[in-house]
Every structure is written in C-alpha cells, then in structure tokens.
Amino acid sequence: MSRTRALALLGVLVVWAAVSYGNRALGVMAPALLPTPGEVFRVFAETMRDGSLPRHVVTSLARVAVGFGLAAVAALGLGLLAALCVPVRLMLEPIIEFVRPIPPLAFLPMFLVWFGLGEGSKVAFIGYTTFFPMFVAIAAAVMRVDMTLLRAAASLGAGRLDLIRRVIVPAALPGIIVALRLGFALALFVIVGAEFMGADAGLGNLIMEGRTFFIPAQIVMGALLLGLLGSLVNMLLLAAERRLFRWREAGASS
Amino acid sequence: MKIDVRGLSRTFVAAGRETPALLDVDLEVAEHEFVCLLGPSGCGKSTLLNIVAGFLRPSAGEVLVDGRPVTGPGADRGVVFQEYVLFPWLTVAGNVEFGLQLKGTPASERRAIVARYLELVGLAAHAEKFPVQLSGGMKQRVAIARALANSPEIILMDEPFGALDAQTREVLQDELGRIQRVEHKTVLFVTHSIREAVYLADRIVVMTSAPGRIKQVFTLKLPEIRDRFAPEFTHYESEITRVVKEEVAKVHE
Numbered sequence: 001m002s003r004t005r006a007l008a009l010l011g012v013l014v015v016w017a018a019v020s021y022g023n024r025a026l027g028v029m030a031p032a033l034l035p036t037p038g039e040v041f042r043v044f045a046e047t048m049r050d051g052s053l054p055r056h057v058v059t060s061l062a063r064v065a066v067g068f069g070l071a072a073v074a075a076l077g078l079g080l081l082a083a084l085c086v087p088v089r090l091m092l093e094p095i096i097e098f099v100r101p102i103p104p105l106a107f108l109p110m111f112l113v114w115f116g117l118g119e120g121s122k123v124a125f126i127g128y129t130t131f132f133p134m135f136v137a138i139a140a141a142v143m144r145v146d147m148t149l150l151r152a153a154a155s156l157g158a159g160r161l162d163l164i165r166r167v168i169v170p171a172a173l174p175g176i177i178v179a180l181r182l183g184f185a186l187a188l189f190v191i192v193g194a195e196f197m198g199a200d201a202g203l204g205n206l207i208m209e210g211r212t213f214f215i216p217a218q219i220v221m222g223a224l225l226l227g228l229l230g231s232l233v234n235m236l237l238l239a240a241e242r243r244l245f246r247w248r249e250a251g252a253s254s
Numbered sequence: 255m256k257i258d259v260r261g262l263s264r265t266f267v268a269a270g271r272e273t274p275a276l277l278d279v280d281l282e283v284a285e286h287e288f289v290c291l292l293g294p295s296g297c298g299k300s301t302l303l304n305i306v307a308g309f310l311r312p313s314a315g316e317v318l319v320d321g322r323p324v325t326g327p328g329a330d331r332g333v334v335f336q337e338y339v340l341f342p343w344l345t346v347a348g349n350v351e352f353g354l355q356l357k358g359t360p361a362s363e364r365r366a367i368v369a370r371y372l373e374l375v376g377l378a379a380h381a382e383k384f385p386v387q388l389s390g391g392m393k394q395r396v397a398i399a400r401a402l403a404n405s406p407e408i409i410l411m412d413e414p415f416g417a418l419d420a421q422t423r424e425v426l427q428d429e430l431g432r433i434q435r436v437e438h439k440t441v442l443f444v445t446h447s448i449r450e451a452v453y454l455a456d457r458i459v460v461m462t463s464a465p466g467r468i469k470q471v472f473t474l475k476l477p478e479i480r481d482r483f484a485p486e487f488t489h490y491e492s493e494i495t496r497v498v499k500e501e502v503a504k505v506h507e
Contacts, residue, residue: 152333
C-alpha cells in the first residue's frame with residue numbers, strides 16, 4: 001500500500017522533471033515560466049538557510065492554530081447548544097443557512113477594514129471561515145446520537161449534565177473529530193488568501209512575493225509546502241482518530 | 255405495593271390523528287414479584303413499560319413506585335432494552351460500572367461490584383472487551399449486569415431476549431431465572447413469547463389488542479425451578495395461548 005503511494009508520488013515528480021527539463025531543452029515556452037524540480041529545491045534550500053522559510057511557516061501555522069482553535073471552541077459550544085436546545089436551533093438555522101453559502105473570501109476586505117493589517121484580520125478571517133462548516137457538522141453529529149442511549153443512561157441515574165458529558169459527547173465524538181479535521185483543512189486552504197492581502201509574513205505572503213518579484217520557483221515551492229503541511233496534519237489526525245476510536249473497529253483486531 | 259399503576263391511559267398523536275395505545279390500566283406489582291406483560295404486538299405493553307420507566311408520560315392516570323409518583327427515569331428502576339443499548343465507547347466493565355460512577359462509588363468498591371456481576375452473568379473473562387466484539391447474547395448479559403450492578407429494586411425488561419436466536423434465548427431465560435433466585439428484584443418483563451412468560455413469571459398479565467387493556471391475569475402455581483416439559487407447565491402454556499390467540503385474531507379481523 002505505502003509502496004504504491006510512494007511510487008505514485010515519484011511518478012508525478014518524474015513527469016514534472018521530464019516536462020520542465022524537456023521544455024528547457026526544446027524551448028517550447030520561456031524556461032522561467034515552468035520551474036524545474038532543481039530550481040524549486042534551490043529556492044527551498046536558500047530560504048531555509050537565510051531563515052525566511054521557517055519564519056513564514058511558523059507565522060502561517062500560528063495564525064491557523066489560533067483562528068481554528070477559537071472557531072473550534074465556538075463551534076463546539078454553539079453546536080451542542082443548537083442540537084440540544086430547540087429554540088436556539090430554530091433561531092440559528094436561518095442565519096446559518098443564509099451566511100454559509102457566501103464565499104468567505106467575499107468578506108476578506110471587510111476583515112482587513114475591521115481588524116487592520118496585523119494578525120487580527122488573519123486570525124479572525126480563518127475563524128470566520130472555519131466556524132460555519134464545523135458548527136453545522138458538530139450540531140448534526142450531536143443530533144444523530146441514539147435517543148435510547150440517553151434513556152439507558154437516565155435509568156442508571158444520569159442527570160442532564162451527566163448525559164451531556166458522559167453520553168452525548170462521547171457518542172458524538174467521532175463526528176466531532178471529523179468536523180475538526182475538515183475545519184483544519186479549510187483553515188490551511190484559506191490562510192493563503194488571507195495572506196495575499198497586506199501580510200508581511202506567512203506562506204501566502206511568500207507566494208505573493210514570488211509573483212511580485214517574478215520567481216515562479218518560489219510560488220511552486222510555497223504551494224508544494226502547503227500540500228505537504230496539509231497531508232502531514234491530516235495523517236496525524238487520522239492516526240489519533242484510529243487510536244481514540246479503537247472501540248469502533250475493535251472487533252477486527254480480536 | 256412496589257409498583258402501583260392506576261387508571262393509566264396513553265394516546266399517541268400522529269398526523270393529527272389520535273391513536274389510543276393504553277386504556278385505563280390498573281396493575282399492582284408486589285415487592286420481589288416477577289410479572290410478565292404478554293400480548294399481541296401493538297397492544298401497548300412496551301408503552302406501559304416505558305411509562306413505568308419514566309420515558310413516556312401518561313395521558314391519564316399515574317404510576318406510583320413505593321407510593322411516590324413517577325416523574326421521569328431514575329436509578330431506582332433499572333431498564334434492559336431489546337436492542338441491548340450498551341455504550342459502545344466503554345468496555346464491558348466500563349458499561350457495568352456506569353451507574354456506580356454516577357453515584358460516586360469509590361473505585362475499589364466499584365471494581366468489586368463489577369467483578370461480582372460479571373461473574374454472575376458469566377462474562378468475567380471479557381471485562382476489557384468492547385461491545386462490538388460481543389455476540390448478541392453476550393451483549394444482553396452485559397446489559398443485565400449493568401442494570402443489576404446499579405442495585406435498583408425494580409428491573410424493567412422490554413422484550414430483552416426478542417433479538418436472540420432460540421437457543422441463546424433459552425440459555426438466557428435459565429440464567430435470568432437463576433439470577434432472580436439470588437437477587438429477588440421486582441421485575442416487570444414484556445414479552446410476546448408465552449413459553450418465556452410461563453418459564454419466568456410469578457404472574458402473567460395478558461393484554462388485549464389495541465387499545466391495550468388488561469384482559470386476564472394468571473397467577474402461576476409452579477415450582478421455583480421450572481421444567482419446560484412438565485405437564486403443569488404445558489397446561490399453563492396452552493391455556494394462555496388460547497387467551498392470547500383470541501386477541502391476535504381480533505387484530506386480523
């Protein structure tokens with residue numbers, strides 16, 4: 001399995017190298033427009049050496065972590081509340097249904113106006129973008145919890161808080177984790193956009209810099225790095241999920 | 255009386271139409287008594303049990319437990335469901351321990367109680383397994399242990415063996431009979447199996463088809479340990495079958 005995956009990735013690299021170096025030899029289009037793997041790696045090595053790349057990565061990840069973290073806490077609290085409390089749900093539903101389809105990027109200029117060019121606007125934008133899908137998915141996961149589990153717990157003496165803490169949250173946890181994973185992927189997705197405008201650091205800024213100074217290799221490097229970061233985090237979360245939810249597939253291992 | 259059901263009625267409203275499920279049911283269950291509710295499907299026997307459990311509210315009448323009206327579910331009435339309803343994220347031991355943790359029973363005491371009840375239902379070797387790893391019969395044993403470990407005085411069982419195959423069913427009936435001889439709970443047991451009812455009950459309450467009313471009550475004069483092939487046993491079985499059949503026939507009219 002992992003060998004097939006490695007081979008597939010290697011295949012992409014080979015095709016890329018063949019096309020870009022072939023272009024260089026045959027002169028189909030200006031060589032600068034199609035960076036080769038070697039050029040991209042050179043930019044990577046340079047920016048690593050002068051310390052700018054680690055700074056960009058850390059800046060972006062810090063923004064993602066704070067924005068996503070705040071949104072996750074809010075989505076959890078409000079998701080639980082909306083799922084368990086019918087009046088709250090009826091009030092929130094139309095608002096969410098209206099706001100959700102608006103592409104978040106449409107509001108990005110407003111975030112710059114409201115929160116300024118500093119960290120505030122990036123963090124708020126990521127928070128805003130990731131909140132809605134996480135909220136909807138978490139509320140849905142909580143509403144899917146089997147009613148009879150609540151009856152079973154209540155007849156064992158569980159009160160309202162026990163029901164939430166000991167039944168609803170653990171029963172909805174697989175769905176909640178999926179919601180968080182999607183939210184995190186989305187945060188990585190939109191950080192670039194947020195950093196295109198008025199940022200002095202971050203991977204989006206690095207890519208924009210590549211455009212401004214016409215260094216295509218730097219643009220490609222930034223994009224590849226985002227892909228790498230995204231799949232790395234996803235792999236970590238999936239591994240954590242498998243450990244956490246041993247009970248779902250325990251049957252297979254016994 | 256341990257359980258006192260007085261003038262209980264329940265009507266369900268669906269699509270603007272009222273369907274009466276229970277009509278004016280009176281029932282008294284004495285302490286340590288094992289009572290089976292028997293009747294055709296849809297006769298409201300599960301509705302009655304759910305009202306005693308506090309899951310449903312009656313449309314009229316009331317249920318008293320130890321003289322106090324039932325207002326909701328509580329740890330004094332343990333429930334065993336047909337579909338087991340174990341907490342899938344907890345191990346077998348964790349499930350049995352659930353009620354004890356809510357009560358704040360100290361850990362050492364909890365361990366002893368869990369061990370005792372897992373022993374009682376023959377699952378001592380499976381304490382650390384998760385519910386997905388168990389067969390239906392094993393799951394229902396866990397559910398019974400979970401209800402008993404919480405030491406309620408009343409156990410309510412809603413067709414607990416209905417989802418099991420015939421062999422497992424009889425084995426669990428044997429075990430429940432054995433457990434009852436040790437634990438002496440007040441049991442209200444819903445079933446549509448006449449054989450099961452005659453095997454387990456002190457008293458059998460046959461209900462009419464919808465709306466559910468009490469049709470006839472049989473107080474069984476059988477030894478504590480029963481033989482499914484004894485003549486008295488089969489006598490009760492055929493007599494009750496005749497009464498139940500009248501009601502089943504009404505459903506098909």
